[in-house]
Amino acid sequence: MTPDQQRSALVQRADAIFRDQSLAAVGEWKARTGGLAVGFLPIYVPRELLHAQGVLPVGLMGGRPDLEIIKGDAYYQSYICHLPRSTIELGLNGSYDALDGIVFPAICDVIRNLSGMWQMLFPRVLVHYLDVPQNFDPAIGGAFYRRDLEGLAEALAARGARRLTDDNLRQSIALYNEDRRLVRELYALRRREPWKVPTAELYVVLRAGLLLPVEESTPLFAEYLALAAADASRRPQDQARVLVAGSFCEQPPLGLIKTLERAGCYIVDDDFVQVHRFLRSDIPTDGDPLQRLVEAFLTDAVASPTRYIGDGVKGADLERRLAESGAEGVLFCAPSFCDPALLDQPMAARAAERAGIPWTAFKYAENSAQFQVIREQAGTFADSIKLWSGA
Template sequence: MSEKSKGLSKVEEICSQRSGRAKELKDEGKKIMGYFCIYPPLEMLSALDLLPYRILGDMREPITKADACLPTVVCPFDRSALDLGLKGKYDFLDGVVWAHVCEVGEKTAHVWRTYLNPAYFHFIDIPHTIHKPAQNQFVQQLKDFQKTLMSFTGKKLTSEMLAEAINAHNEQRSLVRKLYDLRKPDPPLISGSEVIKTLKAIMSLPVKEGSELLREVISEVGERKDGVPFRPVRLLIWGSIIDDTPLIEMMEELGANVVMDDTCVGSRAFFPDVKLTPDPLEGLAYRYLVDLKCPRTFKESTYGETKKDYLTDLRSRFSYISDYAKEWKVSGVVLQSVRYCDIHGYEVPGLGDYLDSVGLPHTYIEHTYDERSLAPLRTRIQAFLEIIRS
């Protein structure tokens, strides 16, 4: 990696060869730990001087090998990630940590472990609810994770080490929130594609290096003139993972700036902080189980309520989205999901009803996590923008 590139050009450089820095550090003796989805607590990896490296798919690469292990009718993102694994593209990982985010994710974990058999593998169970016993269970899950991590690294993981890592990650999160502040002006100072690339880059770097890169991007973007052109519609994009830019670029071409997201290479992964608790695992467990916003966790307005009021329930689950819409001055919401994602799919009708109730226009699109599958969506997105503008 060139020493000279900074800020967004460095982001570009990292995204063109995402594992570059990890492999460099591996040569220096650092252990690289792949993680899947946003639920494994990264702080526990950073605290042990392991590099947390997000396992992603590649929507530009046809799936070939994974078709021998998972049927085509399951999450194409999971299939793509597994496919890259089977093709040896994650061979530089010293270990992998996976969490029970969803049913297909769970099975993919076991398939990965079977066929790729990394030196270290840990599967964290995540409860489906945020009930008190579920929170306790998650703390215990993290304790077991801590045990296997310590035996893998041969190091003790103390509360002090964890607290330090929590601070480092919280700092990175506050920088990401600052980056998102730059999306608030009209036109935004940074484009939706640039944000995705930046976040993808920092998900491939040690936490402090990632924060440094964020600082560079923030200062560069804050100073540059005419970075992003004015576009008549400001969109928020919600849903399953978006780890590449074609969809965002299509929206930009059609006259919309994507100024906010609720996706997991996005605000969902970074917005909530971890609170420092006497036992740091408790703060971690709370943040990852309760504060993360993925629909994989069952949430309701009142724990154990015996009466259901639909709109109250929707408000408790989705009001943060209309808060985002207000703060980022959003004129429409694109709900998107990869095909066969049950947890996002089931969320759509309710979220649609909620957005209707607050008067936010929305549309739902589904894709197969394949660059080529996006073209037919063009008409839908364009018509949606026409509706907003009319």
């Protein structure tokens, strides 16, 4: 096989995992290992902790556009985002039967309330609300977060997972460091040579990585990185470099990402599948490993709209990302009714303007099927950048 064919085969493999909403890969892993599998909602949970207890962390990001929502809609009014509907649908139709629990991180009121619904709908599975701190003092917010993580570890052990030990946790941290390092490299390659790493491909690989054990996602990322970097067949095109912001929870349909690329945009930075990049750098493997996990969250996490930015200038992180990625424009691409993204948007837009970068905004739902309007908007935006930007 040529490198191009190899890459294509890899993406197809990843796509098959990503497309399987019934989590067959998770079921197979459980059958093979006898371990527990625990899902987690966006954006971030410390997967190292679960892994160290022999638990498979499974990233859940709602449903694909072809999922027919029958029961899920009966639980939500029209003005609530789409992700909880598909999550309920997948729970009720048995797709999540392989899961022994779900962790609901504190990112918004919808996910928060969904945790209570899950307690009632699925009383046999573990439901853990991960109340991540908004106080970033290690002695205060850090202590609270550590206690929360210890509680999660105890709850997992009570369900049959092995007890958390420092050695196991250190080992897991090292594995996830490598996993994240490869994702950082993929993003760096895409910044340098975006034609080599189409986002529609990268996205599928990253989504597959959510459903695989780290021992399998790391080689997948490494292989894709090697194949993409080595591929000389893809040539640069006259596309506008854009940063896509706001899609950190409910994900856009793959068709929307493809639409943006076809409309003349190179996506050089984004918020998709953010758990892989929520921490910016490696977690040290020395010292108290649980404390290292806590500190990483407190001091090394991305400036997500779900996180209180107490110090410094709001939007400074977006300005930094714009500079680092060399983006020429920002696409604010948020799910409808997403409070964190949409309430943040006026401040983020001001940050883009401070940086002298043009922006445009549109919304989607994970089941959006028509992209013509977005294609027109993104295409016009890309054209305007190519015609009038300083580059």
